[in-house]
Amino acid sequence: MAGTKALLTLENFINGKFVPCNSYLDSYDPSTGEVYCRVPNSGKEEIEAAVEAARAAFPGWSARSPQERSQVLHRLADLLEQSLEELAQAESRDQGKTITLARTMDIPRSVQNFRFFASSMLHHTSECTHMDHLGCLHYTVRAPVGIAGLISPWNLPLYLLTWKVAPAIATGNTVIAKPSELTSVTAWMMCKLLEKAGVPPGVVNIVFGTGPRVGEALVSHPEVPLISFTGSQPTAERITQLSAPHCKKLSLELGGKNPAIIFEDANLEECIPTTVRSSFANQGEICLCTSRIFVQKSIYSEFLEKFVQATRMWKVGVPSDPSASMGALISKAHLEKVRSYIKRARSEGAQILCGEGVDTLSLPPRNRAGYFMLPTVIADIKDESCCMKEEIFGPVTCVVPFESEEEVIQRANSVKYGLAATVWSNNVGRIHRVAKKLQSGLVWTNCWLIRELNLPFGGMKSSGVGREGAKDSYEFFTEVKTITIKH
Ligand SMILES: NC(=O)c1ccc[n+]([C@@H]2O[C@H](COP(=O)([O-])OP(=O)(O)OC[C@H]3O[C@@H](n4cnc5c(N)ncnc54)[C@H](O)[C@@H]3O)[C@@H](O)[C@H]2O)c1
Numbered sequence: 001m002a003g004t005k006a007l008l009t010l011e012n013f014i015n016g017k018f019v020p021c022n023s024y025l026d027s028y029d030p031s032t033g034e035v036y037c038r039v040p041n042s043g044k045e046e047i048e049a050a051v052e053a054a055r056a057a058f059p060g061w062s063a064r065s066p067q068e069r070s071q072v073l074h075r076l077a078d079l080l081e082q083s084l085e086e087l088a089q090a091e092s093r094d095q096g097k098t099i100t101l102a103r104t105m106d107i108p109r110s111v112q113n114f115r116f117f118a119s120s121m122l123h124h125t126s127e128c129t130h131m132d133h134l135g136c137l138h139y140t141v142r143a144p145v146g147i148a149g150l151i152s153p154w155n156l157p158l159y160l161l162t163w164k165v166a167p168a169i170a171t172g173n174t175v176i177a178k179p180s181e182l183t184s185v186t187a188w189m190m191c192k193l194l195e196k197a198g199v200p201p202g203v204v205n206i207v208f209g210t211g212p213r214v215g216e217a218l219v220s221h222p223e224v225p226l227i228s229f230t231g232s233q234p235t236a237e238r239i240t241q242l243s244a245p246h247c248k249k250l251s252l253e254l255g256g257k258n259p260a261i262i263f264e265d266a267n268l269e270e271c272i273p274t275t276v277r278s279s280f281a282n283q284g285e286i287c288l289c290t291s292r293i294f295v296q297k298s299i300y301s302e303f304l305e306k307f308v309q310a311t312r313m314w315k316v317g318v319p320s321d322p323s324a325s326m327g328a329l330i331s332k333a334h335l336e337k338v339r340s341y342i343k344r345a346r347s348e349g350a351q352i353l354c355g356e357g358v359d360t361l362s363l364p365p366r367n368r369a370g371y372f373m374l375p376t377v378i379a380d381i382k383d384e385s386c387c388m389k390e391e392i393f394g395p396v397t398c399v400v401p402f403e404s405e406e407e408v409i410q411r412a413n414s415v416k417y418g419l420a421a422t423v424w425s426n427n428v429g430r431i432h433r434v435a436k437k438l439q440s441g442l443v444w445t446n447c448w449l450i451r452e453l454n455l456p457f458g459g460m461k462s463s464g465v466g467r468e469g470a471k472d473s474y475e476f477f478t479e480v481k482t483i484t485i486k487h
């Protein structure tokens with residue numbers, strides 16, 4: 001444990017109050033490799049206190065009208081928006097992402113999450129049927145489930161936490177959220193706004209700490225009937241095991257090995273900058289990032305030359321530098337994991353065309369212990385390589401040629417993941433045909449990361465179970481009942 005002077009020290013937020021913890025974890029600034037924050041190392045005791053608070057708050061909160069809850073979410077959105085710059089600075093320092101990305105994506109989307117569900121939750125309809133011959137009418141009603149357990153990852157900390165908190169409380173649940181121990185600061189900052197927004201004590205409880213210690217206490221608690229999880233597949237397997245005895249409702253948003261498929265008629269002037277962004281945005285630490293690029297053979301050489309040139313323009317810099325395109329990776333361990341894939345590719349005879357081990361990265365002296373690496377492009381790699389099969393979750397992408405539509409669909413689908421894909425072509429018939437055949441929960445064509453929050457978001461195969469979005473989150477965070485009236 002680093003010396004505790006001058007370190008930002010977080011506290012759990014339980015029953016509307018900040019509560020100190022008797023043990024803490026060091027949290028690092030990814031851009032310097034230095035400890036700068038202390039995160040509560042919570043356990044069962046803190047989860048019990050949070051369950052008690054959430055249980056007590058549930059009757060009152062669930063009894064509020066959707067309109068009353070909607071107003072609270074709108075006020076919280078307003079308060080987050082008023083703190084946008086402060087939150088963006090904090091997110092950038094905590095996660096290593098650039099200040100520009102935090103300002104333009106992470107925090108604005110966090111605001112939008114509350115605004116979106118504040119509105120969408122008012123417009124759902126129920127179902128009704130008639131059996132006149134029996135004098136019966138049947139209709140459905142929905143009610144909040146109870147205490148929602150929410151577990152979120154370190155790559156888009158506030159963005160993904162609020163994507164769960166907003167629908168959970170909009171539908172009348174109370175929540176116990178556990179952000180990643182690597183990036184806990186903006187969740188803690190949000191807690192400071194809850195009372196002013198009108199969120200009653202106990203409705204939102206945030207307990208910080210590690211997955212195995214406090215995360216598992218939350219997942220296995222008998223009074224938490226549902227878990228919304230975003231993270232890695234191995235963790236999802238563990239959560240599934242722990243929750244199984246309680247038959248808990250699970251939403252699992254997991255990893256991806258997302259292909260970009262670039263046909264010879266693609267508009268390269270649009271495709272290349274967008275595919276650089278889809279490969280390296282947020283240091284490649286977005287579950288939707290492109291990590292396999294399939295290029296039709298006739299344009300492969302032209303694409304490769306232009307893509308490498310554009311990748312070398314993707315500036316790695318200190319996160320606080322507004323001109324930086326990419327900041328630092330989340331941790332030393334993750335940086336080494338990403339680097340190990342590049343070493344493996346090199347040992348398999350693949351070509352590292354730019355980035356790690358090829359180009360030079362220059363950083364100010366205070367950042368040389370930070371977790372930085374250059375965006376890296378790999379070619380001449382086999383589909384069977386781990387770099388083409390496993391999620392790397394870093395600034396590394398592989399570029400390989402293909403000949404036919406049938407071939408590329410089979411190869412794109414030949415991984416255990418099925419989260420996202422991009423398809424580039426001007427042939428509308430081909431776009432529709434290929435998109436329908438791809439084993440992905442999301443397919444962007446001639447674009448990337450244009451998010452429609454109304455429609456289902458999530459993956460198939462090992463990329464997860466369930467979906468999130470207007471209707472999907474509403475249905476996940478409520479239980480439906482069918483009532484029959486005999487008149
Ligand atoms: N599909 C999506 O929307 C999406 C979004 C972001 C990240 N991800 C995936 O998340 C992964 C990276 O995030 P990560 O490293 O934080 O994932 P992770 O699974 O290590 O951790 C995610 C969260 O789970 C907690 N956790 C870890 N072990 C746990 C356990 N045994 N019980 C309960 N909770 C536990 C962590 O503390 C963290 O809060 C990547 O695979 C990425 O693809 C998916």
Ligand SMILES: N/C(=C/C=C\C=O)C(=O)O
Pocket residue numbers: 155156160163253285286287288451457468
């Ligand atoms: N759930 C979402 C995830 C996005 C990126 C994950 O890394 C979303 O955009 O709603």
